[in-house]
Amino acid sequence: MNTSIEFEKKLAAKEAVKLLSDGQTVGLGSGSTAGYAIREIGKLVKNGLQIRAIPTSDHSRDLAASLAIPLVDINSVDTIDITIDGADEFDPSLDLIKGGGGALLREKIVAAMTTDLIIIVDSAKKVEVLGAFKLPIEVIPFASSFVLRRITNLNGEGTVRMAGATEYLTDEGNYIIDATFGPIRDPSSLATELNGIEGLVGHGLFVQMARKVIMGVDSTTKTFEADSARLHAGKRQA
Numbered sequence: 001m002n003t004s005i006e007f008e009k010k011l012a013a014k015e016a017v018k019l020l021s022d023g024q025t026v027g028l029g030s031g032s033t034a035g036y037a038i039r040e041i042g043k044l045v046k047n048g049l050q051i052r053a054i055p056t057s058d059h060s061r062d063l064a065a066s067l068a069i070p071l072v073d074i075n076s077v078d079t080i081d082i083t084i085d086g087a088d089e090f091d092p093s094l095d096l097i098k099g100g101g102g103a104l105l106r107e108k109i110v111a112a113m114t115t116d117l118i119i120i121v122d123s124a125k126k127v128e129v130l131g132a133f134k135l136p137i138e139v140i141p142f143a144s145s146f147v148l149r150r151i152t153n154l155n156g157e158g159t160v161r162m163a164g165a166t167e168y169l170t171d172e173g174n175y176i177i178d179a180t181f182g183p184i185r186d187p188s189s190l191a192t193e194l195n196g197i198e199g200l201v202g203h204g205l206f207v208q209m210a211r212k213v214i215m216g217v218d219s220t221t222k223t224f225e226a227d228s229a230r231l232h233a234g235k236r237q238a
């Protein structure tokens, strides 16, 4: 484990939870950085913060429950005030690649319901152009070969993620294809192409969804804010 990277993740998490206030419905992201935020939220709840939370993965649900963070069923709410989640890459427009941990489908649904999506990252996640990190794509098992061929048609290359000798399964019982498309200079167009493939239920391109990215860097944090006109266009698309 790289201790300075872990320190940056913790700093970003601590900064993000300052945005929480009583009465909010809060989305809980997935992954190691979001895990630090969930632990911070656990401390705030213990000290009296009154929120209700919606986790984006079974793992985050179990972690939140172990910290006595009140949880609510996503189907019982219309909107989510704020979500704190991690990312695998972010670019200068605050477009993201997510899903390295396989939680992208629920994460994107939660993000689409969220007013303020706050992304917390270490400094290694900042890129000029998305695409060095393989794009996770969630598919129903029945469609995996079909989707792999469609990815090839888009000049990409994909492989089904494995967990030992068998396919990795998401919380929704689906497969993940990790795909490379080279540098993704137009995330919005690639997202549209992928959205049109039958059997593909989600992908890790989060375009025009993040309100802020809070990045830990050395012993401080840096916050990047989305252009709000662009963000509203993205929310309508989601």
Ligand SMILES: O=C[C@H](O)[C@H](O)[C@H](O)COP(=O)(O)O
Pocket (backbone or CB within 6 Å): 029, 030, 031, 032, 033, 034, 085, 086, 087, 088, 098, 099, 100, 101, 102, 103, 104, 107
């Ligand atoms: O599926 C996993 C999520 O999208 C994570 O938020 C993402 O992979 C970043 O994870 P980490 O904070 O562990 O780098």
